[in-house]
Amino acid sequence: MSLFDKFKPLSAQYTRLEASGANPFAIAFDRVLSPTEAMIGDSRILLLGTNNYLGLTYDTNIIAKTIETTQAFGTGTTGSRIANGSYDGHKKLERALKDFYGRKYAMVFSTGYQANLGIISTLAGKNDHLLLDADSHASIYDGSRLGHAQVTRFRHNDPNDLHKRLRRLADVPGDKIVVVEGIYSMLGDTAPLREFAQVKREWGAYLIVDEAHSLGVLGETGRGLAEMQNVESEVDFVVGTFSKSLGSVGGFCVSNLDDFDILRVACRPYMFTASLPPGVIAATMEALHQLRMRPELRLRLIENARRLYAGLTGLGFCLGPEPSPVVSAIMPDPETAFALWSDLLKAGLYTNVSLPPATPNGLALLRSSVSAAHTPQQIDHAIALFERTGRALGLVAAFTAAHTSHPIAASPSLSGASLM
Amino acid sequence: MNESADYIQTVVTAALRGLLPVPAELSDSTNIVRDLGLDSVTVMDFVMETEERLDVSVPLDRISAVETIGDLVATLYDLECES
Numbered sequence: 001m002s003l004f005d006k007f008k009p010l011s012a013q014y015t016r017l018e019a020s021g022a023n024p025f026a027i028a029f030d031r032v033l034s035p036t037e038a039m040i041g042d043s044r045i046l047l048l049g050t051n052n053y054l055g056l057t058y059d060t061n062i063i064a065k066t067i068e069t070t071q072a073f074g075t076g077t078t079g080s081r082i083a084n085g086s087y088d089g090h091k092k093l094e095r096a097l098k099d100f101y102g103r104k105y106a107m108v109f110s111t112g113y114q115a116n117l118g119i120i121s122t123l124a125g126k127n128d129h130l131l132l133d134a135d136s137h138a139s140i141y142d143g144s145r146l147g148h149a150q151v152t153r154f155r156h157n158d159p160n161d162l163h164k165r166l167r168r169l170a171d172v173p174g175d176k177i178v179v180v181e182g183i184y185s186m187l188g189d190t191a192p193l194r195e196f197a198q199v200k201r202e203w204g205a206y207l208i209v210d211e212a213h214s215l216g217v218l219g220e221t222g223r224g225l226a227e228m229q230n231v232e233s234e235v236d237f238v239v240g241t242f243s244k245s246l247g248s249v250g251g252f253c254v255s256n257l258d259d260f261d262i263l264r265v266a267c268r269p270y271m272f273t274a275s276l277p278p279g280v281i282a283a284t285m286e287a288l289h290q291l292r293m294r295p296e297l298r299l300r301l302i303e304n305a306r307r308l309y310a311g312l313t314g315l316g317f318c319l320g321p322e323p324s325p326v327v328s329a330i331m332p333d334p335e336t337a338f339a340l341w342s343d344l345l346k347a348g349l350y351t352n353v354s355l356p357p358a359t360p361n362g363l364a365l366l367r368s369s370v371s372a373a374h375t376p377q378q379i380d381h382a383i384a385l386f387e388r389t390g391r392a393l394g395l396v397a398a399f400t401a402a403h404t405s406h407p408i409a410a411s412p413s414l415s416g417a418s419l420m
Numbered sequence: 421m422n423e424s425a426d427y428i429q430t431v432v433t434a435a436l437r438g439l440l441p442v443p444a445e446l447s448d449s450t451n452i453v454r455d456l457g458l459d460s461v462t463v464m465d466f467v468m469e470t471e472e473r474l475d476v477s478v479p480l481d482r483i484s485a486v487e488t489i490g491d492l493v494a495t496l497y498d499l500e501c502e503s
């Protein structure tokens with residue numbers, strides 16, 4: 001018996017994957033050339049799986065600000081804001097977020113994961129009730145486990161199921177807090193926020209929306225799905241990340257609820273970890289500025305998303321229900337997902353493999369994400385590689401023939417799947 | 421309205437049969453994860469089916485305490501009585 005015996009099934013799967021010579025979970029880029037290209041050994045790879053939605057990671061102004069601020073304030077803060085003090089940059093970034101969202105309060109976290117961990121676990125106390133969308137990100141589930149509230153999950157994107165669950169809780173004491181996402185990271189689908197907002201209002205619940213994948217992507221000014229669906233006033237807390245459209249690292253929460261700032265001395269994932277380095281704060285500030293000043297980035301992103309979605313649909317791949325910067329092709333099984341991933345990489349295209357339990361309904365996904373930095377030619381090239389590789393694997397023809405029913409609309413396929 | 425334990429048992433068994441790829445012998449002592457090979461998300465999805473039929477919500481910590489079919493039936497029965 002060893003400490004690691006419990007990982008034996010996982011370890012067996014992982015070893016098999018290593019032996020196949022193509023392990024998406026251990027990929028390393030030797031050089032990165034731009035938001036859309038990298039080198040692995042001598043091969044030039046087109047990047048189509050980075051979440052780098054606005055393509056800001058090589059922006060010269062952002063890099064200059066990062067260097068300038070690092071020279072002025074040093075590489076790290078070496079402590080938490082509560083124990084060791086905030087820097088001017090943290091406060092400035094919080095002011096910039098308040099201004100962007102038009103909200104009274106903002107709090108910056110060291111990652112988006114920690115923002116969810118902190119906000120969810122702290123807001124929902126012992127006698128409160130958390131209601132999570134079933135397809136929530138791991139950080140939302142983990143936040144619910146860190147706290148002491150009662151947790152239930154409702155059917156993905158199903159306001160009616162949420163309504164039933166709130167009804168069952170109507171006479172039970174405690175606050176009710178609902179958590180949903182803007183764009184879901186696995187299939188790129190969006191939440192029916194209007195309907196959720198109506199349900200939460202009816203039952204007097206609070207609403208948290210994680211806009212991790214929709215900040216800078218949706219809404220007239222890039223504030224996300226709540227802006228797009230015109231329900232921002234019903235959203236009590238917006239959580240988000242700097243690690244996708246803003247091209248750096250970190251997370252945040254904004255709100256209009258008075259007393260919000262008490263969380264700074266109650267929220268453990270905020271208090272007991274080092275604050276973001278000055279250079280990262282400066283990069284994020286400048287990226288947020290560009291997000292606001294360059295709406296053309298968002299338009300280009302959406303055009304690229306539509307182009308890829310249309311191209312892959314045309315090849316007969318089954319995709320998520322709506323075009324979005326996350327474009328996932330539903331694979332018949334994990335082995336096929338790995339095979340397609342590996343062959344695409346050999347052909348010079350980097351994508352992602354997503355598997356249960358991270359994916360909904362036991363689906364194996366070949367996931368792509370597009371960037372505003374992609375040229376239309378790069379998207380077309382990616383589609384051509386999907387066609388060539390998919391055909392060689394017998395996927396494209398097979399899909400074209402079988403593309404009559406949509407697997408997402410069908411009853412959930414509950415394969416006995418595990419992490420790989 | 422409280423459902424009888426027998427009825428709950430029927431609902432649980434029917435929901436399980438609906439998702440198993442091959443028919444399996446199901447009894448109170450059947451271990452849902454070990455004997456039926458379901459992962460944690462599949463178990464949560466399956467419990468959701470029973471929640472809907474029985475009009476009850478099962479908190480996630482109560483689901484993770486469930487090992488056997490008998491445990492699940494007992495949990496659902498307790499929650500029905502509490503509600």
Ligand SMILES: Cc1ncc(COP(=O)(O)O)c(C=O)c1O
Nearest residue numbers: 111112113137185212241243250
């Ligand atoms: C929906 C969602 N929330 C939160 C996070 C965590 O963000 P971060 O990378 O900043 O920790 C992610 C990213 O993986 C996500 O997809």
